[in-house]
Amino acid sequence: MSSLQDKVIVVTGGSRGIGEAIVRHCAAAGAKVHFTYRSSSANADTIVANLAAKNLSAVSHKCDVASPDDVQALIETVVKAEGAIHGLVNNAGITRDGLVMRMKDEDWDAVIDTNLKSAFTASRAVARPMMKQRNGRIVNIGSIVGQTGNAGQVNYSASKAGLIGLTKSLAKELASRNILVNCVAPGYVATDMTDKLTEEQTQAFEKNIPMQRSATPEEVATVVAFFLSDASGYVTGQVLNVDGGLAA
Amino acid sequence: MSTVAERVTQIIVDKLGVEESQVKPEASFTNDLGADSLDTVELIMDFEREFDTSIEDSDAEKIQTVGDAVSYLEKNAG
Numbered sequence: 001m002s003s004l005q006d007k008v009i010v011v012t013g014g015s016r017g018i019g020e021a022i023v024r025h026c027a028a029a030g031a032k033v034h035f036t037y038r039s040s041s042a043n044a045d046t047i048v049a050n051l052a053a054k055n056l057s058a059v060s061h062k063c064d065v066a067s068p069d070d071v072q073a074l075i076e077t078v079v080k081a082e083g084a085i086h087g088l089v090n091n092a093g094i095t096r097d098g099l100v101m102r103m104k105d106e107d108w109d110a111v112i113d114t115n116l117k118s119a120f121t122a123s124r125a126v127a128r129p130m131m132k133q134r135n136g137r138i139v140n141i142g143s144i145v146g147q148t149g150n151a152g153q154v155n156y157s158a159s160k161a162g163l164i165g166l167t168k169s170l171a172k173e174l175a176s177r178n179i180l181v182n183c184v185a186p187g188y189v190a191t192d193m194t195d196k197l198t199e200e201q202t203q204a205f206e207k208n209i210p211m212q213r214s215a216t217p218e219e220v221a222t223v224v225a226f227f228l229s230d231a232s233g234y235v236t237g238q239v240l241n242v243d244g245g246l247a248a
Numbered sequence: 249m250s251t252v253a254e255r256v257t258q259i260i261v262d263k264l265g266v267e268e269s270q271v272k273p274e275a276s277f278t279n280d281l282g283a284d285s286l287d288t289v290e291l292i293m294d295f296e297r298e299f300d301t302s303i304e305d306s307d308a309e310k311i312q313t314v315g316d317a318v319s320y321l322e323k324n325a326g
Contacts, residue, residue: 128293131286131290173286174286176286177286
């Protein structure tokens with residue numbers, strides 16, 4: 001396991017799914033984790049309590065990442081409490097699927113604001129403290145559909161494709177200050193988000209995956225931890241697909 | 249109370265790690281004091297914080313030297 005001993009790491013959308021796995025994995029690797037949740041306060045409490053029982057550190061923050069003010073306040077709170085911030089994982093994401101002819105403006109805006117704009121506002125907020133430290137890691141959680149597209153997901157896939165551009169630009173902008181920015185793009189992962197699909201849809205999807213199964217959230221979290229750790233000291237601006245070979 | 253010039257000088261010394269003697273009015277942040285584009289943005293943000301003011305991008309572009317910063321801040325903040 002890549003060590004994250006005493007590193008202060010913020011994970012957006014950390015109470016469920018891939019985010020929860022990232023929170024748990026980072027805490028187990030020794031990090032001081034701060035994570036946001038929007039509505040799942042019971043889940044957030046359980047995660048904090050589970051980790052505390054193992055003497056691991058996680059703090060939950062109720063935060064709507066679509067609100068730039070909330071995001072700025074969150075980062076300021078963490079930096080004030082911990083005196084540093086080493087890693088940011090822009091993970092918070094939602095879906096509002098629908099075919100384009102029927103997709104409402106609100107469905108587009110909600111997905112772009114939560115999935116893409118939040119990564120911009122959070123990255124902007126951490127840029128200064130990380131620049132002062134001359135050290136930092138930002139990991140954006142993309143999706144394979146940001147590269148392949150997916151019928152019914154013009155909003156979601158556009159937000160995830162947008163994260164790739166953001167990753168590469170930010171990497172170039174901040175590299176001289178030793179702030180490394182990468183994107184982890186999962187394929188099909190078993191979470192609440194994909195539970196919405198029917199058994200039939202899931203089987204059809206998995207048939208197309210060379211590894212013929214979906215990923216566990218932990219299999220994504222370990223890759224995220226690599227990018228947060230000192231093990232990846234010369235990698236920036238990259239997109240790493242964790243997709244069982246789907247887009248290979 | 250320090251003068252605007254003294255406060256500006258202190259910020260530049262802290263930010264860029266240069267000697268106070270190098271921070272002359274005609275000194276250019278990028279050409280003489282070794283600042284890159286990120287440093288100059290950070291300097292403007294430090295000036296904004298120190299002087300509790302907001303510097304528009306169009307004005308910030310014109311602040312190229314120590315003297316530019318001092319005269320802008322003397323005029324617009326304090």
